[in-house]
Amino acid sequence: MSSMSLMSTPAGRSHRKSNRTAPGDEHDSDSLRKRTLHRVDDTGHAHHVLLFLIAFRVLNALSIKTFFQPDEYFQSLEPAWQMAFGIDSGAWITWEWKYRLRSAVHPAIFALFYSMSSLLSDGLRLSPASHAELLISTPKVVQSVFAALGDYYTWRLARKVYGRGSNEAWAVLALSVFSPWQWFCSTRTLSNCLETTLTTVALYWWPWHWSLDTNTEGGVDLDGLRANEPTAVLHRQADQLSATLVLVLSTAFDRIYYQQWTFPPLRFLYFNVARSLAVIYGRNDWHYYWSQGYPLLLTTFLPFAVKGLYDALFLTSSIIPSECYSPFSISIRRQLATVALIVPMVLSLVSHKEVRFIYPILPICHVLAASSFVGFVLPAISFTSPFQNNHRNFLRKLVVLLLLTINLSITVFTTRYHQPGPLSILTYLRKEYIQNHLAQPPFSLSPPESNTTMTVGFLMPCHSTPWRSHLIFPGIKAWALGCEPPVELNATARATYLDEADQFYADPALYLDANLGNPPRTTRSSGSENSRPDLGLLDRERDWAWDGKAGKKVWPAYLVFFEQLEPAMGTILTGTDYRPCWRGWNSFFHDDWRRRGDVVVWCFG
Numbered sequence: 001m002s003s004m005s006l007m008s009t010p011a012g013r014s015h016r017k018s019n020r021t022a023p024g025d026e027h028d029s030d031s032l033r034k035r036t037l038h039r040v041d042d043t044g045h046a047h048h049v050l051l052f053l054i055a056f057r058v059l060n061a062l063s064i065k066t067f068f069q070p071d072e073y074f075q076s077l078e079p080a081w082q083m084a085f086g087i088d089s090g091a092w093i094t095w096e097w098k099y100r101l102r103s104a105v106h107p108a109i110f111a112l113f114y115s116m117s118s119l120l121s122d123g124l125r126l127s128p129a130s131h132a133e134l135l136i137s138t139p140k141v142v143q144s145v146f147a148a149l150g151d152y153y154t155w156r157l158a159r160k161v162y163g164r165g166s167n168e169a170w171a172v173l174a175l176s177v178f179s180p181w182q183w184f185c186s187t188r189t190l191s192n193c194l195e196t197t198l199t200t201v202a203l204y205w206w207p208w209h210w211s212l213d214t215n216t217e218g219g220v221d222l223d224g225l226r227a228n229e230p231t232a233v234l235h236r237q238a239d240q241l242s243a244t245l246v247l248v249l250s251t252a253f254d255r256i257y258y259q260q261w262t263f264p265p266l267r268f269l270y271f272n273v274a275r276s277l278a279v280i281y282g283r284n285d286w287h288y289y290w291s292q293g294y295p296l297l298l299t300t301f302l303p304f305a306v307k308g309l310y311d312a313l314f315l316t317s318s319i320i321p322s323e324c325y326s327p328f329s330i331s332i333r334r335q336l337a338t339v340a341l342i343v344p345m346v347l348s349l350v351s352h353k354e355v356r357f358i359y360p361i362l363p364i365c366h367v368l369a370a371s372s373f374v375g376f377v378l379p380a381i382s383f384t385s386p387f388q389n390n391h392r393n394f395l396r397k398l399v400v401l402l403l404l405t406i407n408l409s410i411t412v413f414t415t416r417y418h419q420p421g422p423l424s425i426l427t428y429l430r431k432e433y434i435q436n437h438l439a440q441p442p443f444s445l446s447p448p449e450s451n452t453t454m455t456v457g458f459l460m461p462c463h464s465t466p467w468r469s470h471l472i473f474p475g476i477k478a479w480a481l482g483c484e485p486p487v488e489l490n491a492t493a494r495a496t497y498l499d500e501a502d503q504f505y506a507d508p509a510l511y512l513d514a515n516l517g518n519p520p521r522t523t524r525s526s527g528s529e530n531s532r533p534d535l536g537l538l539d540r541e542r543d544w545a546w547d548g549k550a551g552k553k554v555w556p557a558y559l560v561f562f563e564q565l566e567p568a569m570g571t572i573l574t575g576t577d578y579r580p581c582w583r584g585w586n587s588f589f590h591d592d593w594r595r596r597g598d599v600v601v602w603c604f605g
Contacts, residue, residue, distance in 0.1 A: 046156070049173070053151045056177065057144035061187035062137065064415045067422035068188060069356065070463035076107050076189045077139055077469035083111035083257075084118070090474045092467040092548040095484050101271055103264045104257035105250050106191050110139045128438050132430055132472040139189050139469070147186035150197035151176045154363040157204045161332050161367060167378060168370035175366040175373065180299050180410040185359065192356040199360040208332050271487070278352035280485045280494070288353045289344035296355045297362050299410060300403040301369055304376070308368035312337035336364045421586030421599035422465040425560055428582050428601065429456060432558070433476050453477050455556035459508070459565065461594050462501045468547070479545045479553050505594055508568045516553050519576045520604065557604045562586070563597025578602045 074094050079102075082091035096102050117138040121131045151173070158172035159165075176182055186193055255261050272278040285291070298305050312333035340361050347357055380396035437452045452475045458465065462483035471478060483499040504511040512519070545551035559578060561569060563586075581603035590596045 046152075049155065050148065050152045053148035053177075054145055057148040057151070057187055058141055060147070060183055061140040061144035064140075064184075064187065065420045065423060066415055066417075067419045067465070068185065069190060069354075072188045072190050073466040073469055074463055075102060075191060077110060078107075078467055079104065080107035080110035080114060080139070081468050083108060084114035088474075090468045090471070090476075090547050094463075094548070095487065099267065099271065099487065100254075100258050100260075100262045100264055101268045103250060104254055106194060108253065108257075110142060110189065113138050113142050128434050128473070129430075135472055136470060140187060143189050143193060144187045146194055146197045147182075150186065150193075150200050150363065151182070153197070153200045153204045154366060157200065157363070158367050158370060160204065160208070161329050161336075162370065163329075167374045171370040171374045171377070172366050175301055175369060176363070178404065178407055179301070179362070179366070180407050180414065181297050181359075181362065183411045184414045185356065190356060192359045196360045196362065200363045203336075203364070208335070209328070272352075273350060276351070276491070277485050277487065278350065281352055283351045284353040286348050289348055289355075289358055293344065293353070293355045293358050294365070297359065298365055298369075300406050301366070301373070304369035304373040305365045307372035308333075308370065309337050309340060309365075311371060312368055333368060337368055340364050340368065417585075417588075419587050419590075421562075421584045423470065424584040425582075425599045425601065426465060426470040428584070429454075429476060429558065430470075430472060433473050437475055438473070454558070455554065456558045456560060457553065457556040459504065459559060459561040459569070460501075461505075461592065462499070464562075464595065465560075477544075477546050477556075479556070480548070482548060508565065509572050512572060516555055519573055519578065520555050521576045555604075559602045559604075561600055561602075562595050563600055564594060566597075566600055569602065573602065577605050 074092060075096065078091045079093060079097055081089055082093060083104075085091075114135065117134050118131075121134050126134065154176050155169060155173040158169040162168035186196070251261075251263065254264060294305070295302055312330075315330075343361055344358050347353065376396065377400055379393055380400050433454045437454055454476050456476060456478040458478065458480035460481065462481050464480075467478075467480075481501040481504055483501050485499075486494050486497045489497060498506070545553045558581075559569070559573075563583075579602060580600065582601040584599045586595070586597065586599050
């Protein structure tokens with residue numbers, strides 16, 4: 001994308017230029033042929049952009065090595081794993097699914113590709129290690145395609161607003177590609193990421209011309225709009241039919257999954273808003289989205305977005321020269337700016353807030369930021385006379401370089417060095433299982449025999465690591481501390497409620513003694529028999545607390561916890577055969593004191 005191509009078409013030209021030729025014009029057929037070729041070239045150009053974005057986002061997805069949000073796994077990949085491999089496959093199904101708060105449509109997408117990948121692995125006779133890597137990579141690649149479509153339709157929306165080939169349209173693409181938040185979050189399997197893509201696609205196909213004033217002149221072909229009114233009516237009817245069809249199919253799919261009629265969006269609002277269960281996961285200040293949400297989403301592009309938001313709301317066609325933006329462009333930008341203000345205002349009424357809740361607004365912010373971004377950056381990258389504003393352009397070049405450096409630093413830090421521990425520990429556990437329990441083929445995802453079982457206990461805040469989507473093997477039997485909300489309690493009782501993780505961190509020794517009993521101890525010098533719990537009990541007992549199920553926890557072969565807990569665990573495990581066997585880097589700092597330091601593993605024996 002050279003600067004010459006960026007400057008080839010003024011913003012808004014595609015909306016002002018009429019393609020109609022006068023009847024009888026001797027060059028009418030030649031003009032039509034040229035316009036047709038232009039559309040073909042433009043379509044081919046757009047396809048190249050899409051292919052680039054898909055390749056870019058696949059690389060993006062496969063390069064991320066850090067943990068962000070539990071919902072990335074427990075609200076998408078865990079139910080998808082159960083759909084694909086069965087109820088006994090070891091997936092952890094959280095309380096939201098038991099109370100029908102989530103639609104099954106989103107995880108069903110990944111379940112389909114899990115099944116296809118498993119069949120491919122079986123056909124290629126992949127090794128257990130390769131099989132695991134394939135299943136871990138599959139949802140990443142699927143989501144990377146969704147992320148690329150989000151980038152692509154953001155760019156196409158910008159072309160609709162500013163004109164094809166305009167500087168601003170290319171700037172929006174650059175803002176999306178160089179966004180630290182997009183690199184960090186867009187390829188994760190959060191439902192918010194798919195929502196962002198679907199929102200962007202919907203904004204692109206939205207009939208923006210419906211909102212134009214019928215008296216508007218200068219840049220809008222009113223005759224053409226009036227001539228197309230019957231077609232517009234048909235389009236509206238088609239849109240309404242499509243929306244109804246999607247709603248019916250979604251409801252039918254949830255009926256099949258839950259085995260009863262239900263409407264998850266309504267139940268989600270009832271539990272999290274009407275009953276205020278969401279506050280269990282934290283409260284935030286009323287200004288969170290303004291003081292933290294938008295700065296996190298936009299990072300160094302925040303000033304350009306603020307300027308673009310102001311211009312879109314308060315500048316009119318009487319202030320902006322007509323050759324800069326058409327009334328059509330001004331109208332779309334004002335509507336987008338209104339959405340960017342109203343959505344955070346409404347979401348601010350809910351006590352529990354997260355930046356990902358306003359993630360679907362980010363493409364809108366990029367579109368609004370494009371104008372001021374181009375105005376600042378273009379002079380810095382354009383070829384101008386060395387005597388023309390040389391000092392100012394040099395400073396702008398330094399600022400642009402600084403912005404790119406900051407963005408790159410944030411990207412590398414958040415996707416490589418901040419919280420890789422929750423993923424690297426599961427890589428370690430898989431390797432241990434393959435080396436010690438899967439030495440002899442064949443490999444299967446069916447429930448394991450007791451002699452192929454490896455036990456793991458996670459003494460961490462709940463959902464601190466992915467689960468079966470990264471443990472993969474059913475033979476890795478694992479339990480972790482839970483944090484199920486007190487759904488049946490009233491507000492007064494909930495105020496003093498302590499979940500399992502809270503109880504453990506209040507007094508680790510007391511919790512372990514009450515729930516697991518004394519740790520297994522051996523005296524090596526006397527040659528006494530190892531007192532590790534008999535794993536053969538796995539075939540006889542059905543009340544073990546594996547995979548988030550209620551039941552009895554057993555002292556495992558591997559104990560996993562954060563470094564912050566190591567002094568207390570060292571005291572508790574004194575005199576036992578538990579020893580440190582692995583340590584993985586996690587973070588320089590953490591806002592949750594329970595998650596500070598490395599991820600540590602102590603092994604038995």
